[in-house]
Amino acid sequence: MSKILIRGAKVLGGEPQNVLIDGSVIEAVGTEISDEAAEGAEVVDAAGKVLLPGLVDLHTHLREPGREDSETVLTGTRAAASGGYTAVFAMANTFPVADTAGVVEQVYRLGQQHGYCDVQPIGAVTVGLEGRKLAELGAMHESAAGVTVFSDDGKCVDDAVIMRRALEYVKAFGGVVAQHAQEPRLTEGAQMNEGVVSAELGLGGWPAVAEESIIARDVLLAEHVGSRVHICHLSTAGSVEIVRWAKSRGIDVTAEVTPHHLLLTDELVRSYNPVYKVNPPLRTQRDVLALREALADGTIDIVATDHAPHPHEDKDCEWAAAAMGMVGLETALSVVQETMVDTGLLDWAGVAERMSFKPAEIGQAKGHGRPVSAGEPANLMLVDTEYRGSVDPAGFASRSRNTPYEGRELPGRVTHTWLRGKATLVDGKLT
């Protein structure tokens, strides 16, 4: 069946409408769609549900190649489809590192082959993520993967000259450098946010200034060379202030926040449970509130998951030995609903802007983040916003289970996802 009629969905949270998909594109959107047009269509009753463009994650770790015990392109894209995503940007810190055309093409092709979600590889900024020598940025851009976003995520491009050169170089083909802002010397031995809780727990402090000083430097570099820079996972109130200042000055900077930094604080580290160990670390309630405000007012442009799967044994140990990171693709929209929508800070159109339109624009994801209107690619998702339930990691499609939300009640449930008209998720079940 090539036609699908989504009936009565609140498109971007607005009044109920019908959406007719024909093949891989949206044929019509409206309150009335003629029987003739909808003839033979499979009907999806979407009454009460919100229809959004397929979500786009600018920051995902798929782990393949190299750590297929944590995640693969297949399991990661299935997790993405479960979370309502139709495109994910796969970070470069794999083994081997995605610093050549060969590796990025491999990752890109696996995504196409599996068909759950478009995978857009991110290329490393420097060879081996070592921060010394630029990777072949142009070759990765020209490859079949068409890389547009470059990042050494997991590590900071801390050498100011290398960062400057990368920012300048990618201008030739409209690329963007996504910076993991972490001053390395200030974070030696760092285990958690530096503050009241770290002082008490005796865990190495990760000061806010280690993030803020790099962001400040990078927006000034971007201004100087007239390039654009994207800041990964902002986590502090001070970072928000710097980005706000930079934008007011006309600097071409965009920024992302993760769902977990919108919800969780460093108080949770008192449990010494490594499920809360993440980079950048969970900050204070004051930071959380500042991040929510900034996402609402547009200072922070997008939500990105930083989906970071790790096998059980890398978390079932003492804090200092544990890996940093949390899975996030399957819970992101629920966390955003709880922290931004249910609090009145953002409406669903605002969620669409920050989780689909804008990330697609920053990463130049073709065919994604498009309006829900006739003639557009049918990359769509439905969310039951009335749903309430506790998170059960056993049901995750991700190969890893390192979620901080196990047993926690979160609102909202993604029920359907369509990638170019092909259902990848139906009634909450992967196809």
Added chain:
Amino acid sequence: MQRHLISAADLTRDDAVLILDTAEEMARVADRPIKKLPTLRGRTIVNLFFEDSTRTRISFEAAEKRLSADVINFTAKGSSVSKGESLKDTAQTLEAMGVDAVVIRHGASGAPYRLATSGWIDAAVINAGDGTHQHPTQALLDAFTMRRRLVGRDAGIGRDLSGKRITIVGDILHSRVARSNVDLLHTLGAEVTLVAPPTLVPVGVETWPCEVAYDLDSTLAKSDAVMMLRVQRERMNAAFFPTEREYSRRYGLDGDRMARMPEHAIVMHPGPMVRGMEITAEVADSDRCTVVEQVANGVSIRMAVLYLLLGGNEPAVSHTRIEEK
């Protein structure tokens, strides 16, 4: 009943006084010709040391043996943080062997807490020092030493350290001894002042129940006890202070400074001492320095803790056991 001793902050005033009182009782055992009680006969205790500490291990071992427990020493230096699963695997191995208590020293803050709360084992867990977090039995033996010296050996029974002014000097940032002492001394009613260069005071210290000062000289005259902490020489290379000599001039305890302390005031040190840097030989060897007493008291305190956590039904002293909180 509280099953573990992870942090000095977990102890109520009554818990702490009970442990100190029990330790007085235990100290009398050391005066007997046969220094042994049958209390923990048939119980197995493992000393699980992931980090070197001859003094603490021997102290626990002596305490365990005086209570007639079966003792297993397990040294796994350096293996843990490089291979994350080893703590869990080791714990489960011990559990399979039917261990009743684990005394753990670990380089990672929180490792004993994880051991006690992750469901890996059922045994009681006693923290013998974890990273830069806590070393509760050290704080207890320090409090015991202070109570004996500043309140009195028999007169001290049932009493806390209300009104006593304690100054802790040195590397607060990296010190589990300082953290444990601040928690416990506050619980026992003492007023604590931390003295260190600002580089060696943790960000976030303002919420601790104590004062912080950068000038040692101004605190000496109002101190009933001055506790000197060990300063590792490698801190100098990490730019925590300019030179050893400058540290010593500003924060070292020498004879002149000791002379400015009240006559009854004592000098404490958790050992091992770096003579000449944080403390001069003159001070270390004076009658006012309690380093050797602290070592002896450590055995009594550890006997008391083991007894109260693992002991039989009959009390060693006429108090109830540590209440569950």
